[in-house]
Amino acid sequence: MPETSKTPQKPRKTKTAVKVSTAAQKPAKTPVIKRKHGRPTKYSREIAISICEQLSEGIPLREICRQEGMPAWRTVYDWIWRDEELSTAIARAREIGYDALAEECLHIADNLQFGQKQVMTDEGTSTTIEDMLGHRKLQIETRLKLLAKFNPKKYGDRVAVEGVEGGAAIKTEDTSSAKFFEMIRNMEMNKRAG
Numbered sequence: 001m002p003e004t005s006k007t008p009q010k011p012r013k014t015k016t017a018v019k020v021s022t023a024a025q026k027p028a029k030t031p032v033i034k035r036k037h038g039r040p041t042k043y044s045r046e047i048a049i050s051i052c053e054q055l056s057e058g059i060p061l062r063e064i065c066r067q068e069g070m071p072a073w074r075t076v077y078d079w080i081w082r083d084e085e086l087s088t089a090i091a092r093a094r095e096i097g098y099d100a101l102a103e104e105c106l107h108i109a110d111n112l113q114f115g116q117k118q119v120m121t122d123e124g125t126s127t128t129i130e131d132m133l134g135h136r137k138l139q140i141e142t143r144l145k146l147l148a149k150f151n152p153k154k155y156g157d158r159v160a161v162e163g164v165e166g167g168a169a170i171k172t173e174d175t176s177s178a179k180f181f182e183m184i185r186n187m188e189m190n191k192r193a194g
Helices: 045-056 061-065 073-082 084-110 133-150 177-193
Strands: 114-121 124-131
Touching (some): 045 061, 045 084
């Protein structure tokens, strides 16, 4: 076995403790500055206004946040959590955006969208240009389902029956057969008596 040469290691430096009197060591109290951890925030009023404008056009928040120069969607939710004014502005912008999505459904329904359709035949494939009706139906249905989830009171299909103002439950009476037969017996008794 060949011998390997070992390189000599440098000696380690040892720290020597020096005692200094505590009376001479007391410095003046300086305020402790706590440093923030993480990246600095990109929040600015211009970005918040841009987000609200785009939300009011019906553009989803995550799509807005994918644009160049925009913060991550988690950051926007942190801003909403911390700033009540921004939270209110974004809620209003979303309400307007829901109406924009509903108007977009009407636009999709009213305007034709042409596309190519390829059909396989015995002779080969043939291409036709026609209205993409199935695609338009899917676009409308998707938007309407999202609207029903986002704002069920305004866009939902659920019908609620309320008996009293404020949504109290409707009171019902027991209509079991025993009560029904008792009513018939009382009517017969009244006929005989009278």
